[in-house]
Amino acid sequence: MRLPKTLEKISEFFRRLPGIGKKTADRLSLYLLQMPQEDLENFSQNLKQLKTTTKKCRNCLNLTEEDICPICQDEKRDQSIIMVVETPLDLLAFENGQIYEGVYHVLYGKIDPLNNIGPDDIYLKELFERIKNNIDQLKEIIIATDPDMEGEATAMYIRDKIKEIDTEEKLKITRIASGVPIGANIEFADYMTLKKSIQGREVFK
Ligand SMILES: [Zn+2]
Incomplete structure (x- = not known):
């Protein structure tokens, strides 16, 4: 039927x-x-x-109906810390737990050569521009890409590029804790795990 x-x-x-x-x-x-x-x-x-x-925030690319998203507009958020996430869902996962007080940058993917996704296919250029333009106000970049192979490769790429921009080594570059069994997907991680992963973040050498 x-x-x-x-x-x-x-x-x-x-x-x-x-x-x-x-x-x-x-x-x-x-x-x-x-x-x-x-x-x-x-x-x-x-x-x-x-x-x-629905559009992307001009500052962090988070989804919003305004030019600048509510997180970037929030004066209580620490604008000197940027957490780099792969997707708006990852951002939501951190936001739902209210465990992070900085701001974000959303990449919309990760570098994945096997699927022909290179650095220019995600919003990396925007991240580096933002860091370059705000380097005096920034203190820390937390790289929160997924702890899988592509996420790690993306994290390393970001770290190396930031080091090129930040010649005076002013910025702290950290990676969410890898010792935490976060699985391979931040989007599905529970709040306690995410909290631990932020608290346990380490300088990304
Ligand atoms: Zn924003």
Whole structure:
């Protein structure tokens, strides 16, 4: 049996999302059918606006609806510490635990030669520009890329480039603690693990 056309189309859409098979997609579509009309309209309105209202912060590239994201605008945050993360989800993981008081820089990926992702394919240039332009105000760069092979290679690349920029060795470059069993993915790490990984960060030699 096939679902009626609209349901089928919605189910097909869900199937394009990661980790969703046909059965789950069908179930989700039918579930939507039971929700109040108002909720569905709100949802479809948000979907419609998603790409036009969401942009990247001019400073840190975090997702925001303003030019500068709320984290960069927050005067209570320590602007002298930048934590470099791979994705907005990693940023969220740190933010949800409220365990970090500095600001961020989001790379949107990591250097991954096997998949043809080089330094120019992620937001590294923006990071180095930002460091160059603010070197007098900055104290520390925490590199919080994933502790897997590509994440480590990206971390080393960042460290070497910062050293080229920071000829007077003013900046402290640290790496989140690798002794903490963080798995290979910050996004899924729990709050205690992330807290320990920041507290235990070490100078990245
Ligand atoms: Zn920002």
